[in-house]
Amino acid sequence: MPGCGRVWTELCMSSRRRALVEAWGRERAAIFASAVGQPRSLLDSVRRRLMLVILIAVLPLASACMLQGLLQLRRAGEDAQQSLVQSAAAAAASARNIFSSAENVLQALKNANDVRDANADCQATLAGANLSVLFSSNIAYIDKNGQVLCSALPQTQSSVGDRKWWLAARNERGFTIGPRQISPVTRSDILVGILPLFGADGVFDGALAMAINAASLDNLLREAVPPSVGVVALINDKGVQVASNAADAASQLFDGRTIDNYMERLGEAKDAQGRAWSFAAAPLERHGLFVAIARPTADLFRWTTFHVLLGFVLPVVMVVFTLVAMWLATDRIVLQWLLYIRRVTVVYAQGHYGFRPTRMHRAPSEFRVLGHAIEDMALAVRERDNRLREGLAEKTALVREIHHRIKNSLQVVVSLLSLYGAGVAPADRPRFERLRVRMNSLAVVHRVFYEAAEGSEVRVRELLRELAVLLEGASDRSAAVLVEAGDEITLPTDFAVPLALLVTEIVMALTRPDAARPVRITLKAALQGGTFELVAEASEPAEGRLDVGKADLAHGFAGQLGGSVLVEEAEDCARIRTAFPARKRGMAG
Template identity: 65%
Template sequence: MTRSLHPFTLWLFALLTLPMAANAAGEAKTLNVLFIGNSFTARHNLSTVVKAMAEAGNPGLTFNRTDVIYGTLPLADANGEFDGALVIAIDASWLDNLLKRETPLSDGIAAVMDSSGRELVSNAPDVSRTLFHDRDMVRYLGGLGTTEDETGRAWSFAAASLDRHQLFVAFAKPSAQLFQWTTLHVVVSFVLPICMVIFTIVAIWLATDRMVLRWLLYLRRVTVVYAEGHYGFRPSRMNQAPSEFRVLGSAIEDMALAIRDRDGRLREALAEKTAMVREIHHRIKNSLQVVVSLMSLYGSGVPEGRDRRRFEQLRTRVNTLAVVNRILYEANDGSEVRSRELLRELGSLLEGAMDHNVLILVEADDVALPTDLAVPLALLLTEIVMHLGENRASLAPGPQALRLVIDCMQEADQVMLGIE
């Protein structure tokens, strides 16, 4: 009887019949080998199995002599004794058709070959025979080889061992396609790190600008506002800032409030001081005016002559002090006087005291004079003018009045007074 066997049913049949065959024939128990060929009956061990199967009364089989790949695995019982074998066989043509049907189209060529270089299976036999014909695949293990097909197209291939039975797998691909992305990969390998660095820098800059710089600029504007004296300003935008800047903004705001309170107290103290200084100058002026009045009243009884002239000079000196204190009283802060105003007031006073025998012209800069400098300067000017008035006859003979030009200017930290 002739039966056609499916490739994957053959191993089941062998699994059922092989233990009996092995026992009947008494063959060796180590059947762990792989056979590749085109005929079962051409193998000695298989013929022995078939013979044993016939002696055991198993039905005979007629084989169609197709190329197959089959293997056996010995099985042992609990005592380690041989208890049969597991056999598998695959139709090589069926496997080849399966690979062609299930494998997607590709320019890559894959082939399985034995140690002699004979091709067993390939996804493109016509091309693979040209590429791998009579090549020792051992030379290309771990390396890359080059070859050409019938059209002169360049191919690159590599080989790998299957570790058993001296079988090799070779894979080939057109060199142009294999290396067409090499330039792109090299460019990308250089450009990608640069792009990543640029992206990182931009990200850091944006994060720094949003999280740090914008709030530093805002705090700078806030401090400028506080520096201008606007202590009532409130940095409301700091509520949106990170916690560290919110704490810093709160500290700056508290500092501004403390400065505003201290500034208010200082202004109040300064106003009290100014009021007290003005009151002091006012009382000194009044006291000096009383003294001048008493001296005028007393001097009216002094006879004309040298004593009367000295008495008038004394009254002029006291009047000079009164003029200085009156100007200080009329000043806003009471701590300094303007040189131009002081010299004009003294000029009028001295012209009257000299009976208009002296004509005083003031050509002075408007220099701020503190109190401790204004009083000595006024007394010095009074003494000089009175001395010149006494010697008027030698300086300006005749009835013409003595003409004096008073100049005052400031150079660096010095005040210069000139009389011409």
């Protein structure tokens, strides 16, 4: 079905994409896990250095934002205090007007002769004044001893001389407001406003007192500041509450506090529910009272707290976002192109100079320049490699041609020696044959050089086998030569000639021309560490024929190789050991 084919294609593409991502992740992890990719210090990384630079660049701005938040918090506290003080002053304005009105009424009454003389018309005058003032509950004239001489309403008590407010008023020179109390006449909460009276000699001569309805003051405060918005209260200098828009709440917040300490700063208090309130206070002019107002701290600093938190959180978020963005941007902009360039260099290092980094056209300009430079370098290396290969091939051809010509020349010499040997006396023929074998050994070496694919080294097994064939076919020798050597053993080419001549001398020393049967000789070659060891074992005893210890040529060839010859004789066999370094000093290992 067509739908199934499309789904299968999408699954294959998704699997291939996932495989590519996993391969890229493994390659990247391998790079950073390698000795070269391991950071040598904490800042030995492009990403970390960039993040440190960005962090240093962003920190001043973040610090400025945080400092601005602190200043805003301080300014918000000052603004809140000023706002509360203004609200308190506005709320107290009506109360101040009432007190001023009460003082003005009493100032007017003190000049009335009916009141000062306390005659029969005094009560009518005070009653008329009391009715004209809405917030007044009663007005009374009191002599200097505290006796109520005249009152707008009938009095149940004729003396107030023992009252604290009266005793305090005797010492005042102006209008004062007494504490909140229960009126003995109206049985309601009142404030006593007292205006002291003085005679012509300046001696205290009594006072006019007005009972101000405290409920009216409470209502005025509620109208100015509803209890749902805040708590406002009038408090005297003794810290006693005079009036408020919410008496219970005001008692919880203001009682027991020295209110005049909060004229220049905000106060903190908690209500019965544990909710925090902020309050401020302001003096009420001329009447010895203070107005205190409180609002919930959460409502007062709602937006301020938000802005301050924003001033602290926003820089942190900005720093974190910047670091995350730099982390991802380093991967996308820098590291992925570094990894791609590394893959390109690995391809070039493997000799695939025809590869072209086609993805580099999507890289930033700096990486494109680097990619083109690497590509140009690869082309230059390719051209130089081609020139070196051509030069090496030419040199190899010349060397092989030299070896070929040397081999041919040696074969000509051997042929001449063979022609000359026909006329040699029988006594000199053995020496003549050994000379011919040595010349053939040199020809074999150069033929091996000529046929070798690698010109700098010679395979020991191949060389020994060619020598074995040569030595087995010598006319005056009867030997069967076996070779035991690994294919991987190689020696430098300058070791081949002395080694071949050394093997020739050893084999010729272990055989005899008149043997009834061929002597079985095994050549064992081994490379142990940096030492090459050659052991020649014969299947018959030497019986005095082993004169290698006296032969100068074998020792000379071994010394030329940097080694020595060790002869071991037994009743049924003979063994010659030779060991020398596989590399001469100054040569690469």
